[in-house]
Amino acid sequence: MWPPLTSTSWPGCLCLFAAALAAASETTVYGKLGGEVELRPNAGSGTIKSVLWKSGSDMAIEWYGAEVDSYRQFKERGHLNTSTGVMTITGLLLNDSGVYTPEINNVEGSTVRLVVMSAVPVPTVSLSCEEGKIRCTLSCDGHGTEPVTYAWTADDTVVTNSVTKEFIIDKEISANIKEFSCVLSNAVSHETSQPISNPFDTDAPTEEGQLKISAGVTVFICLLVAVLLLGVVHRLKAGMWFFEKASMPWEADFWRKQERSARDAAESNGTTHSDQKGQSDEETPMA
Numbered sequence: 001m002w003p004p005l006t007s008t009s010w011p012g013c014l015c016l017f018a019a020a021l022a023a024a025s026e027t028t029v030y031g032k033l034g035g036e037v038e039l040r041p042n043a044g045s046g047t048i049k050s051v052l053w054k055s056g057s058d059m060a061i062e063w064y065g066a067e068v069d070s071y072r073q074f075k076e077r078g079h080l081n082t083s084t085g086v087m088t089i090t091g092l093l094l095n096d097s098g099v100y101t102p103e104i105n106n107v108e109g110s111t112v113r114l115v116v117m118s119a120v121p122v123p124t125v126s127l128s129c130e131e132g133k134i135r136c137t138l139s140c141d142g143h144g145t146e147p148v149t150y151a152w153t154a155d156d157t158v159v160t161n162s163v164t165k166e167f168i169i170d171k172e173i174s175a176n177i178k179e180f181s182c183v184l185s186n187a188v189s190h191e192t193s194q195p196i197s198n199p200f201d202t203d204a205p206t207e208e209g210q211l212k213i214s215a216g217v218t219v220f221i222c223l224l225v226a227v228l229l230l231g232v233v234h235r236l237k238a239g240m241w242f243f244e245k246a247s248m249p250w251e252a253d254f255w256r257k258q259e260r261s262a263r264d265a266a267e268s269n270g271t272t273h274s275d276q277k278g279q280s281d282e283e284t285p286m287a
Helices: 010-025 207-238 259-283
Strands: 027-032 037-039 051-055 058-063 068-070 078-080 087-089 098-104 112-117 124-129 135-141 149-154 157-162 166-170 179-185 190-192
Touching (some): 027 037, 037 112, 058 078, 124 179, 135 149, 135 179, 166 179
Parallel strands (some): 027 112
Antiparallel strands (some): 037 087, 051 098, 058 068, 078 087, 098 112, 124 135, 135 166, 149 179
């Protein structure tokens, strides 16, 4: 049987009832750090003649039909729509968080709780597998303003939403999936990680195959560099590029400079010039 209520217990009950009623009517609004937010009063349909917003117990911004008066940090970052009673705060700071109370036409409305949060970072996904690689655990790592939620996608399809950052994958179930991604979210932002390949994907290149490809690319680059160096050495020794030579690489003249050809050309020009001069002298008649 409940104890009887005395006259001294009524005030306490009324206070608890008022607190419960206020909590039930309070609205929570989230704002991103550095962004802006709108605080909306539960105004009726009548004409608005006066507006007052309080931050805690202090006045933030007010209007009584003439100029809008703002106080403290709200002088620069607070804006009031006198037609709707909506208060906008720009350049949000963490200390802007708190309880705001509107008064429309001198009637106090429901309180608005503003929570300013930082945006979440881009998460990273790490992988750890059990011995035998039958089951693996994906972990979504990223520090953000709590509370945060995690969503896992498999080939761009959302497969789970959770408040924990770990996701377990099984070889038999996920063998046909190519990659996984994690989406980290809070009330003001969300970011997606870079995809991570499914360790159970049978079509994915193995580590051994990737090593072979890397080794082949390395060998090709080394051979290409060797050929280029050989061409430069030949150019320095022979005075011309190897594709300008008439001889083959296994012939001795391939590595010699073309001095003989130039000398033969000079001798040939000299002989021809002498022959022409002699012939000209013979044809000239004696005076």
